[in-house]
Every structure is written in structure tokens, then in C-alpha cells.
Amino acid sequence: MVRLRVVDLPIPDVLRDFIVRERGVQELYPPQEEAVRRGLFDGRNLIMCTSTATGKTLMAELAMVNAVLTRGVKAILAVPLRALAYEKARDLRVYERLGVRIAVTTGEYDKDDAWLMNYDIVVTTYEKLDSLLRHRVDWLRRVGVLVIDEIHYVDDDKRGPTIESIIAKVKALGLDMQLLALSATVGNAEELAKYLNAELVVSDWRPVRLREGVYYDGVIYYADGSRESIKDLGNPVLSLVMNTILDGGQALVFTNSRSNTVKLAQQLAQYICNYGVKVIEPRELSKVSGAILESSQSRLLGEELAKIVRCGVSFHHAGLDMDVRSIIEDSFRNRLIRVVVATTTLAAGVNLPARRVIIHDYRRYEPGFGMEELPVMEYKQMSGRAGRPGLDPYGEAILIARGEDEVDYLIKNYINARVEDVKSKFLTDKNLATHILSAIASGYASSVGDVMRFISSTLGYVQGSYDKNEFLRGLLRRKIDDILNFLMESGFLERRDDYVAATTLGLLLNTLYLDPYTANTYIRGLRVREETNDLGYAHLIVQSPEVPRLRVRRNEFDDYLQLVLDNWDYLLVKPSITKDEIEDGEFEDEEIEDYLSTVKTAVMLLDWANEASEDDLLKNYDVGPGDLRVYGDLMNWLVSAVARLAGALNMEKHMERLSTLRWRLTYGIREELMELVINLEGVGRARARALYNAGFKSVIDIANADPKLISGIRGFGDRLARSVVEQARKIVEEGKVVKPTATDTNREMSRQVIGKRRGSLLDYL
DNA sequence: ACTTCCCCTATATAGACAGCATGTC
DNA sequence: CTATATAGGGGAAGT
Known part of the structure; x- marks a missing residue:
């Protein structure tokens, strides 16, 4: 089949050449081609529901850059994770050579939003975008393309309603923008497309072949009916992992708890090191191991990890600090680390493909619900990590069965299962209260009718069939009334007849999020x-x-x-x-x-x-x-x-x-360290304590100090010492030392020692 | 007398967005 | 209200 070529796309020459030259893309993948056919470049709303690595991102890039270049409008890319925002922005920066200006904004980084005006593409998180809409930033009118990445997050209890709120606000503003939604495969893609008034591209096409199967008792039962016996080493994960790495591949193991992650990784490491598996590179690995020891904030955790990394194995979960996590991820990409045992941290954000993905547990504990089976969607997210395009001949995703009858069960309920529908969570009390207040406080609604209209542009409204059923609409109106009353009684809202307005307190909540x-x-x-x-x-x-x-x-x-x-x-x-x-x-x-x-x-x-x-x-x-x-x-x-x-x-x-x-x-930190930590960059709790104990108790002390003395303190090198002294001198000179308002803590109020747990500093209470 | 094994019980259980201030990508 | 894997204690059985 002849595929659509990049050179034939209806976009400016510079952009076409750029894609071919810089991205090395000549032809489009089938889903990409379909997106073009459905009007990606004609300003049509579009939703792409395809699996990972099918080039959704490239399509988003093209749509955004094309709009910037040809129409002079701005584009927004909204993603679920901060890390993802930085990653996408970094990738987009190559277009700076075409004169497209790229900016990232997230809550952690940014304070003022005005500077974004000078940028063409703004990458941000859902919440930050919602916040921009709450502040009604004026450059929003110049946005011509809005991309919502990973839109299947609308299913999320907390984050989903934010996406719906974004869409409702955009509609309420009457902004004329093309909406491009990117999604993993979901059950109700048509419904989503209808809600977004968008053309739909669905496809299960993948760039790397994926073999899915279930392991039980030494045998992998593939979903296509074939089976393969592998050397049974007693432990299913161990058998599968050894089988992978002896074959020169890498494995990603997903499990359902942090402690499992550590335990499994240790077992694997022990085996690999004891049996002297030759595929690993001890010299390089011990460097990695050293780097981990050095950057881990917790010595315990660092040592635990460093020990097994020497064997080419690592665990990975959200309890680890960021730098340790990225060391692990990078070493896995470099193929030094052969196996990573992870919780779901890795399934969602980071792009870390491996030859074989092993799903150790298909059940997970949900507080209040006991053990619950993973949604098919999450299975797809994990299995989608299998196979590196262009590097592996194929990817494999293997579930582990605990009993013989589980083999068929897993094939049926995961591998061959239909992905769940995405369901809005907007119409719950908490979400309604938050977003109704937000709509009113930011001026998107000033009457009960407005509120109702606002809500009618959410997925929850569409899915609840409120548009079709008058009786249901009545119920909803009553529910909204209850919520408005609650907001009034709490002092966040005022109401006269049908008109509603936020109080000072209500406005404050809205900006405080x-x-x-x-x-x-x-x-x-x-x-x-x-x-x-x-x-x-x-x-x-x-x-x-x-x-x-x-x-x-x-x-x-x-x-x-x-x-x-x-x-x-x-x-x-x-x-x-x-x-x-x-x-x-x-x-x-x-x-x-x-x-x-x-x-x-x-x-x-x-x-x-x-x-x-x-x-x-x-x-x-x-x-x-x-x-x-x-x-x-x-x-x-x-x-x-x-x-x-x-x-x-x-x-x-x-x-x-x-x-x-x-x-x-x-x-x-204790109160006495506040001045140092607040004023000096590069000084956190540990260094501040070291400085303080060495007699440098205030910014003035440091401004007057000899950098050589400070560089001798634990945690300081020459460079940092000089930088800290410089900073201190500068702020002292400018008279800008921030003195945190301090009051005496009333320690005598509650002298109390808890338990006999070692190291608890609670005796202070 | 001492170890081993089995059963019962207690225990623990994933992740990560957002404000504002101040003066840069 | 909902589950399951694991670690640890206690007791019975085995050496």
C-alpha cells in the first residue's frame, strides 16, 4: 500500500521540508493519514483514539505549527503531567528554527501569565490551563488550536472534570478554535467524538507488532493460539525476565505495590548476580550505582537500590526522588539496566519502551473496595510499552496466571477484551460545587440559567442524557440548586432571584484553586x-x-x-x-x-x-x-x-x-533555618542546617563570610559556596533580605512523647 | 531437646494536578 | 461491606 507522503501534505514548504529533514519522516502511518483525510489541516475538530507510539503527537505538532505559520494564531497543548509538559516542550523546541516560539507553563514554575503572550505554542497541564481560563488571560482570544492530550483522563474522578470545565469555558467564551483531542483507545470513542463535535479517527494499528500472552507453569500461551515453553526457574517473573535478557532484550515488570517492586527486583538481582549472567556490564553499572547512592536523599533507599542496580536490575516507584528516577530511566534507555520493576508510575507518563512487558498482578488494592481487577485500559497502557519502534522486531506483553484456569480468563478479559467506556465524573457534588463556583467567580456564569448552560457543555451532561430528558433535567436543576445553596450558606456566593455572584471569599477560593x-x-x-x-x-x-x-x-x-x-x-x-x-x-x-x-x-x-x-x-x-x-x-x-x-x-x-x-x-525545617532557606537558592534543609551549625545563622553572616570557609562545610563545594556568598552579598546590598515573620512557638502548650519509635522528634510537641 | 512445617492471624496495600510572590525561560 | 500476599507467631509433628 502506498502511504501518504509528507511532501504531499497541504502545509507550507518549509514545514514539509523540516519534517522530512529533521524528523526523518517520509510517509505517514495509517492513523495519521486518516487524520489528514478527516480534516486535520482544514480546521476541523478531531479526536484520535489510537494506541501509544502511533504518531498522535506528530499530528498535534503539525496542526499546531501549521496554524502558527499559516494563520498566525497561537496554539495550546494541554497534558496531564508536569513532566510530560516539559518533555513535549523540549521536543517542540526544534520548531524554533522555523520561528515558532515555544513556552511551558505549569503551576510549579510560573507565577505570571502575561509573558506567554509572546509565544506561539504554550504547553501546559490541564489544571494550569483551567487556571488561565479562570483568570481569563486576554491572549486566549488569539488561540487557534487547542490540543488536549490523553483525553481519556476525563474518566478520572478528579482531573476529568477539569478537562470538561476547560471545554465548557472555551465554549462559553465563544472562542473560535480547532480542538484536537488525543486519546488512548477507549470503548466509547464515538460518544467522545460526538461530545467534542469532532471527526473521529479510531485504529488499533501499531508500528511494532505486539504479541500478547499469558504465562503459566513454564509456558507462554499466546493469544493467537501458539505457545512457547521457556526454562522454568521456579518463579514466573524470574523465568520470563531471564528468558528476555538472555535473548538480548529488556524487560519491564509491572506490579501492584511498592514493596513488591523492591522484593521482586531483589530476587531478580540476586539470581542474575549469583549466576554470573554475562549480558550485563558491571563496570558501567557500578558507575550508575554510584550515581544513585550520591543523589538519593535517603541513604537507606539509595543503598537498597544501588546494590541491585549493579546486577542490571532496578525498582521504580513514586517514593523515589526525581533525580534517582531519571538516572534509572536513562540507564534503562542506554540498555545498561536490563530490568525495571515498577508500579504504575511508569505506565502513565514516561516513555520507556522495552522488548517485553510483564504484568505481575492484574489486581490491585483499592481503599474501601478491596482487591480490584485492573481496568482493561490500564492493561493496554502497560502492554503498549512493549516493543521499541525501529529497534525491536516485535514487542511482547505477558500476563502472569496463578492457576491453569486463569490463562483463558486473562486472555478473554484482558487481551481480547473491549476497552472500557470513559465515564464523566463531573456531576458529583464535589466536582459540581468546585466547577460551578469557578464558572461564576470567573465570570462564565452570572445566573442560574448560565450555570445550567455551562453544565450542558460537559460530557457528564451528554452521558446522563439530560439533553434528551426533561424529567432528568429537572432533577439536575434541583441538584444544582442544592449546591448553590450550600455555596451560599458557606459564604462563597450571593444570590438575588436568578442572579448569582461570588463573594470575596468565593473569589479567593477560585484563585487559590x-x-x-x-x-x-x-x-x-x-x-x-x-x-x-x-x-x-x-x-x-x-x-x-x-x-x-x-x-x-x-x-x-x-x-x-x-x-x-x-x-x-x-x-x-x-x-x-x-x-x-x-x-x-x-x-x-x-x-x-x-x-x-x-x-x-x-x-x-x-x-x-x-x-x-x-x-x-x-x-x-x-x-x-x-x-x-x-x-x-x-x-x-x-x-x-x-x-x-x-x-x-x-x-x-x-x-x-x-x-x-x-x-x-x-x-x-525548624524556624531558625527559615531565613537561610527562603533567601538562598541551592540551600535546602540539609545545607541550611550545616550552615547554621557552623555558625552561619543568617544571610548577613554569610555575606560577611569567606567562601573558602563555607566550601568546607558538608554539602558544599567551591562553586556552590561562592554562589551562596554572592547571593547573600547581593541581597544584603539591595536590602532585600526576606525576614519571615516569626513568632515564638508555644512549645509548653503540649508536651507529649509518642511511642517508642526511634528517631521520632515528636518529643518536641 | 530441637528443628521443621503448617496454619492461623495481623498487617499492609499506586500515583501526583493546583496559588502567590518576584522579575527569567 | 467487598481481597490477597506476606511475615510472624504458635503449636503440632517430625528428627
């Missing part, structure tokens, strides 16, 4: 007392469902109960049972389990803010360096958000206390 239910909890908590202790504040912050909660072990129950009793008056959110009931033991464990979870999480965060080492936090709470980064990010956002709420409500004491806690909780 805080959901109304959480904000309500925060405000009620703040009203309980004028001031409270650190535990009280940390515990209040943790009430947000955004904060991952630690589980309380049985043997910790009593310690935390005691802590609750001792701090009863200071806790701004009380459990559902009374103090007397706790003291008399008149309750079931389940009644307070969730509450204690929040307490434990707060305690961990305070340990962090009291400079507990990362190793101790890992030991005591099973919280890895990667998790700490997430917690730190969250604290930076949530604590300052609560401080802003307190400010809006004129609660000065709260505000003051929260403003120091914010820094302590985000950076994991």
Missing part, C-alpha cells in the same frame, strides 16, 4: 479557636482530600489516641466520637481509624518540619523522598491558602502562626 468543601472545613476549623498549637494547624491542613493520608498500624493506635486526648482542645477538627467515649473505650476502632490517619499524617509532617532525617521518615512512616517532595509541594500550597483564608477573615493570630508553619512544612 481550593475546593469549596475543603475550604468550608478549613474556615470552620479556624473559627474554633483564636490560636492553636502546631499539631492543631497541621491537622487542620491535612483535612484536604488532596493530602495523602498515612495509615495507622494497630500497634500505634493507643499512642495516637493518647495524643488526641492530650491535644483535644487544640485540635480544630474533632473526631465523630466524644472525648469521654475515647477515655472510656466506648467505641469501635473503625469509628476513629480515619481520624487517627489524619493525626498520624499531621504528626509525620511535624516530624519533617522538625528536621527528622529522610531515613527516619522512611523508617517510621514509610514515606520516601519522592513522597516528601509531594507533601512539601502540597504544604506550600495548602498552608498558604489557609493563611490567606485566615487573612480574609481577619484572624491575625492564625495568619501569623500559619505563615511560619508554611515554610517549615514545605521545606522540612
Whole structure:
């Protein structure tokens, strides 16, 4: 079959030549060709539902760059992950040579959005795009192409409604833009296309052949009916992995828990090293291993990992710090590391293909639901990682069966199964409340009718058949009324007849990106007392469902109960049972389990803010360096958000206390280090502590110091020492030393020691 | 007396977006 | 309310 050639595309010559020359693409893949035929370059809305590596991204690039070059409009590319945003932007930068200006903006990086005006293609996350729409940035009018990547995320409970909200806002603005949606294969592609008013491209075509099968008892049963016996080494994963790497390939193993990831990787490493498998390169690997040791924040985790990396094996999960993760990913791409055992971290974002993908568990624990089978969609995401285009002759995805009858079951329910439909989660109370408030506060709706119209442009509305059924529409209207009432009672909204408007508080929530239910909890908590202790504040912050909660072990129950009793008056959110009931033991464990979870999480965060080492936090709470980064990010956002709420409500004491806690909780430092960490780039908790202990306690101390003295301190080299001193001198000269508002922590309020766990710094409380 | 094995029970269980301030991609 | 794998304890059986 003759494929459509790039040179025949209806796009400018420069772009055609560029694609052929720089991208090395001569001909289009069938799905790409179909996209062109369906009007990609005619400004038609389009949705592509195809598997990974079928060139959806190239089509998006072409559509965007073409629009920029020919029509002089801007383009937006919205993706689900920050890392993905940076990656796509990096790839897009090659078009800078055609004069196309590329920018990335995400919440973590950017403050002001005005500078984006000067760029042609803006790569961003869903949430940041929603935020841009909330602020009604004026350059939005000049956007001609909107690409939504991985749009099957509309199924996600939390993130999906944001996508729908984006679409509803774009519609409400009446912006004239081409919508291009990219999706993994989903069950209801037609429905999505209809919702988006888009042409549909569906295809199961793949650039590398994929063989799918199930392993059981020494045999791989392929879905096409063929089977292959491999050497059974007792352990299914081990057998499959050895079979792969002895054949010169690489394997990616997916499993359902972090501990499994470590355990499996260790077993594999032990086997490979003990039996002296020759395919690995020990010299190079020990370099990698050294790099990991060096960059790991937690020595424990680093050593655990470094040890097995020497054997060409690694584990990978979100508890690892970013740099360790990228070392692993890079070494896998370089083929030094032959096997990575990962949780789903790797299935979603990072592009890390391998000859063989092994799916160790097809079930996963869902809190509140027990063990649940993986959706077919996730299986497809994982199996889609199999086979590197142009490098491997084919890719393989192998599921592991625990019993003989499971073989057919897995073939039927995964390999040959239809992918699930994508279902909107927009019409739940929480999502409705957030997005209705957002629509009103940002001026997309000023009456109940507007709200209804706004909602009618969501997928949830279409899927609920509300457009077709008057009775259902009545129900929905009543539900919206309830939510409007809730927002009014909470003081976020005002209403006169049919007209609605956000209050100052409501506007604040909208810009803080805080959901109304959480904000309500925060405000009620703040009203309980004028001031409270650190535990009280940390515990209040943790009430947000955004904060991952630690589980309380049985043997910790009593310690935390005691802590609750001792701090009863200071806790701004009380459990559902009374103090007397706790003291008399008149309750079931389940009644307070969730509450204690929040307490434990707060305690961990305070340990962090009291400079507990990362190793101790890992030991005591099973919280890895990667998790700490997430917690730190969250604290930076949530604590300052609560401080802003307190400010809006004129609660000065709260505000003051929260403003120091914010820094302590985000950076994991005691108050005395705040000045150093806040003012000096390259100085975090560890270096700040080292500086402080060496007598450099303030920016002035450092400005007056000899860089040579500082370079001798642990964690400093010559360069960093000089940079820090330079920075300090500069800000002192300019009189710009930021003095964080500090108040005396009232330590005497709650002296309390928890448990006998080693390293806990809770005695401070 | 000591080890081994089996059964029962307790325990633990994935990931990662967003604000604002200040003065750069 | 929902599940399962694993580690550890305790006791019975085996050496």
C-alpha cells in the first residue's frame, strides 16, 4: 500500500521540508493519514483514539505549527503531567528554527501569565490551563488550536472534570478554535467524538507488532493460539525476565505495590548476580550505582537500590526522588539496566519502551473496595510499552496466571477484551460545587440559567442524557440548586432571584484553586479557636482530600489516641466520637481509624518540619523522598491558602502562626533555618542546617563570610559556596533580605512523647 | 531437646494536578 | 461491606 507522503501534505514548504529533514519522516502511518483525510489541516475538530507510539503527537505538532505559520494564531497543548509538559516542550523546541516560539507553563514554575503572550505554542497541564481560563488571560482570544492530550483522563474522578470545565469555558467564551483531542483507545470513542463535535479517527494499528500472552507453569500461551515453553526457574517473573535478557532484550515488570517492586527486583538481582549472567556490564553499572547512592536523599533507599542496580536490575516507584528516577530511566534507555520493576508510575507518563512487558498482578488494592481487577485500559497502557519502534522486531506483553484456569480468563478479559467506556465524573457534588463556583467567580456564569448552560457543555451532561430528558433535567436543576445553596450558606456566593455572584471569599477560593468543601472545613476549623498549637494547624491542613493520608498500624493506635486526648482542645477538627467515649473505650476502632490517619499524617509532617532525617521518615512512616517532595509541594500550597483564608477573615493570630508553619512544612525545617532557606537558592534543609551549625545563622553572616570557609562545610563545594556568598552579598546590598515573620512557638502548650519509635522528634510537641 | 512445617492471624496495600510572590525561560 | 500476599507467631509433628 502506498502511504501518504509528507511532501504531499497541504502545509507550507518549509514545514514539509523540516519534517522530512529533521524528523526523518517520509510517509505517514495509517492513523495519521486518516487524520489528514478527516480534516486535520482544514480546521476541523478531531479526536484520535489510537494506541501509544502511533504518531498522535506528530499530528498535534503539525496542526499546531501549521496554524502558527499559516494563520498566525497561537496554539495550546494541554497534558496531564508536569513532566510530560516539559518533555513535549523540549521536543517542540526544534520548531524554533522555523520561528515558532515555544513556552511551558505549569503551576510549579510560573507565577505570571502575561509573558506567554509572546509565544506561539504554550504547553501546559490541564489544571494550569483551567487556571488561565479562570483568570481569563486576554491572549486566549488569539488561540487557534487547542490540543488536549490523553483525553481519556476525563474518566478520572478528579482531573476529568477539569478537562470538561476547560471545554465548557472555551465554549462559553465563544472562542473560535480547532480542538484536537488525543486519546488512548477507549470503548466509547464515538460518544467522545460526538461530545467534542469532532471527526473521529479510531485504529488499533501499531508500528511494532505486539504479541500478547499469558504465562503459566513454564509456558507462554499466546493469544493467537501458539505457545512457547521457556526454562522454568521456579518463579514466573524470574523465568520470563531471564528468558528476555538472555535473548538480548529488556524487560519491564509491572506490579501492584511498592514493596513488591523492591522484593521482586531483589530476587531478580540476586539470581542474575549469583549466576554470573554475562549480558550485563558491571563496570558501567557500578558507575550508575554510584550515581544513585550520591543523589538519593535517603541513604537507606539509595543503598537498597544501588546494590541491585549493579546486577542490571532496578525498582521504580513514586517514593523515589526525581533525580534517582531519571538516572534509572536513562540507564534503562542506554540498555545498561536490563530490568525495571515498577508500579504504575511508569505506565502513565514516561516513555520507556522495552522488548517485553510483564504484568505481575492484574489486581490491585483499592481503599474501601478491596482487591480490584485492573481496568482493561490500564492493561493496554502497560502492554503498549512493549516493543521499541525501529529497534525491536516485535514487542511482547505477558500476563502472569496463578492457576491453569486463569490463562483463558486473562486472555478473554484482558487481551481480547473491549476497552472500557470513559465515564464523566463531573456531576458529583464535589466536582459540581468546585466547577460551578469557578464558572461564576470567573465570570462564565452570572445566573442560574448560565450555570445550567455551562453544565450542558460537559460530557457528564451528554452521558446522563439530560439533553434528551426533561424529567432528568429537572432533577439536575434541583441538584444544582442544592449546591448553590450550600455555596451560599458557606459564604462563597450571593444570590438575588436568578442572579448569582461570588463573594470575596468565593473569589479567593477560585484563585487559590481550593475546593469549596475543603475550604468550608478549613474556615470552620479556624473559627474554633483564636490560636492553636502546631499539631492543631497541621491537622487542620491535612483535612484536604488532596493530602495523602498515612495509615495507622494497630500497634500505634493507643499512642495516637493518647495524643488526641492530650491535644483535644487544640485540635480544630474533632473526631465523630466524644472525648469521654475515647477515655472510656466506648467505641469501635473503625469509628476513629480515619481520624487517627489524619493525626498520624499531621504528626509525620511535624516530624519533617522538625528536621527528622529522610531515613527516619522512611523508617517510621514509610514515606520516601519522592513522597516528601509531594507533601512539601502540597504544604506550600495548602498552608498558604489557609493563611490567606485566615487573612480574609481577619484572624491575625492564625495568619501569623500559619505563615511560619508554611515554610517549615514545605521545606522540612525548624524556624531558625527559615531565613537561610527562603533567601538562598541551592540551600535546602540539609545545607541550611550545616550552615547554621557552623555558625552561619543568617544571610548577613554569610555575606560577611569567606567562601573558602563555607566550601568546607558538608554539602558544599567551591562553586556552590561562592554562589551562596554572592547571593547573600547581593541581597544584603539591595536590602532585600526576606525576614519571615516569626513568632515564638508555644512549645509548653503540649508536651507529649509518642511511642517508642526511634528517631521520632515528636518529643518536641 | 530441637528443628521443621503448617496454619492461623495481623498487617499492609499506586500515583501526583493546583496559588502567590518576584522579575527569567 | 467487598481481597490477597506476606511475615510472624504458635503449636503440632517430625528428627
